Amino acid sequence: MQYNYYEVINMKLLLASIAVLAVVVHGLNENVYRPCPQFWLSFNGNCYRYFGERVTWEAARDRCRDHYSFNGRADLVSIHTEQENGFAYDLFRSSAGITPSTRPPYYGAWIGAYQTTSGSTGRFIWTDRSGLNFERWVPGQPDNHGNNEDCAHLWRRNAGDDIFQGWNDLPCEEDLPFICKVAPN
Template sequence: MKLLLVSMAVLAVAVYGLEINACHPCPQFWHLFNGNCYRYFGERVTWEAARGRCRDHYSLNGRADLVSIHTEQENAFAYDLFRSSASITSEAAGPTFYGAWIGAYQTTSGSTAPFIWTDGSGLDFEQWLTGEPSNAGNNEGCVHLWRRNAGDDILQGWNDNVCERDAPFICKVVPN
């Protein structure tokens, strides 16, 4: 009888592609928070490349994208992922940059259009730094979490920036 039950379970997995992963609903190296899975990537790429890297990852229930942030708690969690994982590095062509791309962007670059999330929703929660979004040079259409320096761990603010700037990023996906 046990052999029959085991055979049926193996057959179900083979036929339906079921994955029994109740203890670890997130893909490997991802962190579960409030029903979603998150991962910080330290690779420094443009906003568009970061989005592409996120979309290369899947769970059984969906495709990852740059993180959308809808609550103060989610913002603090994403910031803590960035803060605890990020190495603060200097860029050869400019000052030290303390940022990580998130999924807010303007659909028309260089405009004054509202920002939206990569999941298509509007910004129902915002954590802009004072004076932001500024659209400096009429060329800041993408958003990143920002730290003033390595000791700045309480601000958790957002800044609009040039989408072509290289920065690490945070992805989000629904769990298995």
């Protein structure tokens, strides 16, 4: 069987159209393995993202929970090792100059540790319900100053804090940027 020139061209166009349609229907990006959602960074088996928008702790938690991967719902970052703390701190520190506080040189980024009872002096827990098996409080913290510091944040007063990479408790109504964490795809 012999095909003429136009039949060959039409057949090639048909095959090309089918290929394009398959890409559109199934999505080009669906065929590419991405361990983390777009714009999220991978570290030790989880995905992280810094958000520079300054919001209350509760609004930060809710914004994190608006994000999903194939394997779960995001939440404010829970920190379980020194290495993970350093990674989260570096995410915050590398962007801190972009979102300065109204009280320079005070910088912070919400993390998922909080007290379930407002104004208490009890232990902090993580929003994702994982165990609080690692803590990195700045010396003298948490102090629950004014009986209303129930939420935790990474804290940076000055360049010296880059070595310690500590946490502080703060009123949950303060406006800070935040870091989210989610399981990879």
